[in-house]
Amino acid sequence: MSPTPRAADRTVGSSPTPPGRPRAVLGAAGALAAVGLLGQALLPGTVARTSTYLAVVALAVALAVAGSRRGDARPATRLVALGVALSAAGDLVWQLHHSLAGATGVTCPADVLWLASYGVLAAGLWRLAHGEGTSRAQQLAGWIDAVVVLVAALLVAWQLSISATVQDGSLSVLDRVVQALYPAADAALIAVVVRLVATRRRGDRTPLVAAVACACWLYSDVVLLLQSGNDGFGSWTDSGWLLGSLLLAAVTWVRPAVPAPAATGVDDGRSGLGRLAVCLAALVVPPSVDVVSHLGGRSAGLAAFVSTVLLAVLVFARAALLLRSEARARALVRSREQYAAKLAAWSADAVVVVDRERRFLSDPAPLAALLGVEPSALVTVHDAVRIAGADPGRADAFFQQVLAAGGTVVDGELVTRRRGEDRWLGIRMVDLTDDGDVRGIVLHVTDVTSRRSAERMLVHTSLHDGLTGLANRTLFTDRVGQALLRTVRGGGTAAVVTVDLDGFKAVNDTLGHDVGDQLLFEVAGRLRAAVRADDTVARLGGDEFAVLVEQPGDGEAQAVTTAERLLEVLTRPIQVDGTSVTVTAAVGIAVGRGDVTAGSLIADADLALQAARSDGRGGVRRYDPGMRAAAEAARELEQELRGALERGEFRLVYQPVVTLADRRVTGFEALLRWASPRLGPVGPDRFVPAAEAAGLIGEIGAWVLREACTTAAAWRRAHPRAGDLTIAVNVSAAQLTSAGLVDQIAVALAESGLPAGALVLEVTETALVRDPEHAAASLTALRALGVRLALDDFGTGYSSLAHLRQFTVDVLKIDRSFVSTMAEGEVMPAIVRGTIDLGRTLGLEVLAEGVEHDHQARLLAEGRCDSAQGYLFARPLERPDAEAVLLEQAACPGAAVPSPRGPRPVRSPA
Template sequence: MSTISVRPGPTVPPALLRRGAVGAAAVVTALLLWVQAAHHGTGLATAIYFAVIGATVVAAWAGVRRGGSRPAAVCIAVGVALSAVADVVWQLQVSLTGSGSDAGPADVVYLGSYVALATGLSLLARRSTSDRDQRVAGWIDALVVFVAVLVVVWELSVAATVGDESLTVLTRLTLALYPAMDAALIGLVVRLLATRRQGDRTPLAVAAACACWLASDLAYLLDSDAEGFGGWLDSGWLLGSALLAVAAWPLQTAPGPSGAAEESRSGLARLVVCLSALMVPPSMELFLDLTGGVDASGTVFASMLVLTSLVFVRAALLLRGEAAARALLRSRERHAAKLTAHSSDAVLVVARDGRLLNDAAPLSALLGTPATRLVTSGDAVALAGVDPQLAADLFAQALVAEGAVVDAEIPVRHRGEERWISVRLTDLSGDPDVGGVVVHVTDVTGRRRAEDALAHSVLHDGLTGLANRTLFADRVGQALRRTVRGGGSAAVVSVDVDGFKAVNDGLGHAAGDALLREVAARLRAAVRADDTVARIGGDEFAVLVEQTGDDEAVATAARVREVLAAPMTLAGAPVTVTASVGVAVGRGDVGAESLIGDADLALYAAKLDGRDRMKTFTPCMRAQAREARELEQELRGALDGGEFRLVYQPVVGLGDRRVTGFEALLRWDSPRLGPVGPDRFVPVAEAAGLMDAIGSWVLREACATAAAWLRDHAGAGELSMAVNVSATQLGSPDLVASIAAALAESGLPARCLVLEVTETALVGDPERAAACLAALRALGVRLALDDFGTGYSSLAHLRQFTVDVLKIDRSFVSGIAEGEPLPAIVRGTIDLGRTLGLEVLAEGVEHEHQARLLAEGCCDTAQGYLFAKPLERTDAEALLLEQAAVRRPQVPAPRSRVGQAVRPA
């Protein structure tokens, strides 16, 4: 089964349909006039009449459908339909009775159409306004017009019809009702016109329709012998029905006057209508006197009384409305005045010649000055503290702009204070309500200060107030560009605070913040006024030095290290920190970020070299940094990946050559890089902050191994296990707890654990190091001072840092040749240790004559390749088994399976 689709036709605008309907009604009226002259009372005239009246009914209901079934439109369409039905009933009545002059069923329907139309007009007027007083005034206007029109139609026809005794009472009443209903419709039309919306032409169509009906009804009363369709009377009724059908369509608005001018014109017209209605009764009396009509003084008096009463009520409403409007105006003026008084804005109206056209008190309130009478714009400019030339230029721009807004934010100086105001100028000289240039003034000082603060926070560090990395990079770029024009060079000094993490973790974040602020203050004091100090991030700072030579940056770096090394007090405790410094020098051929990166590389090299160092950038540092960063990346997963292991180097007593302990040494076998020596990866791990976690693992592993050996090889005697502690570990607040946990987990006696520290690690922060060593001794562990004789060795350190073992560095031992005596420095170190009651241990013993000389010099213990290389755990256990067998005489001594045999006592 196929489906036929019908394409909808184009939509015809309602305005076009209205004009078509009015035009069609005019053509039909002209046609009926011709038929009245040529074929009066014929069937042709009747057919045309009913065809047209049927078309008006269809058009009216089509308008209802277009308008969404509005109640007013429905009532109008019902009225048009009832009028058409009444025409049909009247035609039937004439056909059956031969006369249509007496009252009959058709009149009931006709009058019903009037009622429907009156209801529709009332709904239209009610929809046009929601104000109660306006609705009451509209009803009064309608009553006034109704009374005036009723007086006219009464005197012209209704009085004669009512007094015609040849007609029945019902007929006379019915005939009198038609013009009275027309008068009521005209009154409602006036009410609708008084309250109609702007551009609504519906009331005009209704007014024309009611006028046509009234004319036909009056003519019918004056010529009651008119019979049949097609005459002049029918043309009036037909045209009225067509216009009412047009009124049922959706309203069409047109642009027109609006606002106060339209309201004023509407109110004036309504007042004219009311006052003109008072002239209708006396004018009608004069007309009757001139034409010899019946005296109507009673009617005139009664109508004048009614009209005067209605006009009085209407005037009272007008007065009340005016009083309400004045009260509202005064309330709005007070409201505006209060808003202005408490507003942060001021509005001035300035004439083209500079005169002030309004009160300048809001400007005084805005500026916080006593109210002053200002006459000209120059007075206002002087009061505000604005530059007169700038004010004149803005005013001239506003005049040239011809109504366009000219705005600007300008600085003012008021009472010695720098402020900002925003001004908006609009030339409204052509506006009769303004007549000048409107100057809108707003105090934007708070916003500008907030913007400045925001800009400062974007480019500065919030904790220290120093420049941040963004601003620092910009300053470096500017300095490098200046070297192109003026010569010289720019240098970046990159500074990292050694030991900041220990302070932050040990004393808390508040102490860490205080340390950073103190470092910032010392850096400011150490540099020149035109140098830029910045906090790059964390505990890293940078200084921009613009120099004419190549020594100023190095001198600045020296001053920085000097001022930061001075002790400071944090959280009630003395703290000493050091600084690692990197220096990079550049000229206009390098970029800002490149120069900053070079200084960071130099800083990284200083940290790898042991901290508390200063390094100047060299190109080879890039390769070193890449290698270090590669190591760092690999190190970050090494511990979790199980890539670390420990080897154990025996410690031998020089008197009996018996193994008294081991030193645990860390080894790293990287899956990608292969075996990496401690001298390479330990500095990188310390610089990257990984040494704490790695050191904790070494402690746990070494303690567990030593405890197992004590348990499984008791025959070898009590053994010690030495573990190296780095400078970063020594500064960690978790070190003591970590060692205590390792001892507890393994069950190793504390006296069997020896912690080896270097003097370099101790002298960075001596007070804190001494406190840490005291806490470690409280655990019962033994302490060894490693690499003694190099670097910072001094008796003061031995007195300050209480230790148990003094280790002679391998550099002093390995240089002892065959046949030479024991070097004086070695002999002095051994004597010093014995005097202080310390065990003395020599490192790097590789030859028998070295061991013999050390033993003759009363050195206690030694370690080196002469005895054994660092051993894997299984090989170290084999050595312990061999030593245990030697101590049992009944068991033959087995040959050593690892390294060189250890001679028995």
């Protein structure tokens, strides 16, 4: 019978078999073997034992076929399964031939299948022996090992069996050939198994299982040779074939080991002493056979001589391979040593080995090259420390730390000074005195001067302004904190003086950013020159600077003096790129002690600076607690303002506009009101600027437009007798210059159905002069829609005549401040009369606001003013009350508008 070859390499990309399955298969194979052996020993009769044998062999074939068809099975397992199947087929044919057909003789058709199974198994085992991680030299060594074992095994088989079989004249030539092939096949299997076991990977159990399987078959073959015949299955001799078949089936289920890395061409231990011992032991076989044959009265003859010569040649070839492998290994070692030496020679690092007495055990040339001296100048580490100019005490402490670390790596740095130059050396040491390969302390030295310089530069960059070189906000805050700590220990105060340039944006816009950068650089130089050497000057961002002033007393004298000096040096013209530039500044001052933080003191100075900006150019303000309260109130107002529109907290009230001739209502002005649940009623003079600063005025203004237009359109439809009723809405400066104002008005008119001529947009002179070009473009687009425009607060600010020439409007509103000067019994003031005459001359409607007394209305009517609004006629009304005025006016066409009294409202610029 023939053993079955083991499974080959795993198929690439296949799904792995669960690791527990091969163990289960091996356990099943063991259980089947036990059943077969017990069946042969205990079952009565040859038929029962033969049936048990054939059943177990059939199961072995099934296991082998299933194992070879797994996803992760190696290709060689198919040969293993085929070998097991051929052996089982031979068993079946032999049984049919000798039992059912009653044939006799030595040779039968089953021998063809059995011998074929030997060849197939040998091929499978040979394929398993060729791993992916073996080089050509290793494969050749494996071939030689296998042939050595084959020659020795064939010699033994020749002396024990083959020679007698060939010379047996009682057998036919076919019988002698077939019977001689069995021991030869066993010898070939032995050689292949030796090759397989010798080249197996660590952790791979397949060669061991295959070796045991072949040993079982070899046992049965040898016993069969010693017996005179066999009439059927079931004897203990057949148990070897049975167990071998099961083990070979289990080979197909054993998972392969992970392939070894690519070979380097150097024998890695698989050609070690064990394999060399096998080759040398084979040389002993021919003389041993010769001695045994001589003691038995026979002669080994030519076979022993031929095998001796073959073995000698093979062993010589094997030894030559070992020598070549050793030569390659030595060459590889030399190459790696040269590679490491060249790397060390061209490396900026130095690695040396010293003993505990600090004497060099290795070549000090790398360290000498790093220090720029000859190697002969370095005998001990003390020489290197002295030449480098390092602190001997620190170096000694570092060395002692390494000795105490007990083999742990210790890192550190040493600052050196040689030839007037500071250098930093990175040191890395480890005590490997107890290491048999090193036997010393490894010292690794690296020049880290460039890295330390880069770190210092990075720290400087992170703490200083890149343009002016002044301290930035981070460093300035730290300096202020340190100054405040000093006031706790030594008394005195710390003052922060903040400076903000006036007109810097205009310089950037007109002369360019490059000139602006030069201006900032020159300003920084002047600020540094104007303060004491121990004062810190910083650029906080943009055109804002700050100075830290430490004062011995509790007052502000030194800080005020510094602020005045800063303003004085900044008023002098600055020459920038051939252009003379004059700048002014606003200054804020805050003084504190250790009971405040650096951040709060700088914030206080910023609050004072904001107050100084509001005072105009060249203003200086000192911080007082009221500024913080005002700032907190502003932040609270902005916080409450966000989301107020979505929460429905805004509403509109409507103040009637009446004609002075008959005092009938011709329109309304929509005024915005806000009642905050937390802050209560807030006047427009507070929340409108806050909404502009927070960027909310656009959204709020769009809502006002929609609401006012919708209300006016509804009134015009419900009260047609009211005539061409108009609605006036205030537009802020931020709305006037925004890109979406025209679209918002167009949408509001379209959605409400209000005619464009019924909408009056009121703009102030201040809004017009903030950005005249954008304002003029917006007014032109608005007039194209058909809406009317009113110039509010006329005469209170800038050159009104110039505005009337530049901006085309429809209505001229006389400010309440002029109307309030019209006292009882006096004539109309000249400025009011002049405004009315100007409006008449230009063909504009003139409207007076803030009319509170009847004599004011009478004088305005006599002066031919068209219309008016104010408390004399009506206060701002809620929507139902305003509509009630329209109803009352419609019911009594000749009646004047009622005059309700109440608190004076604050008008809304929104």
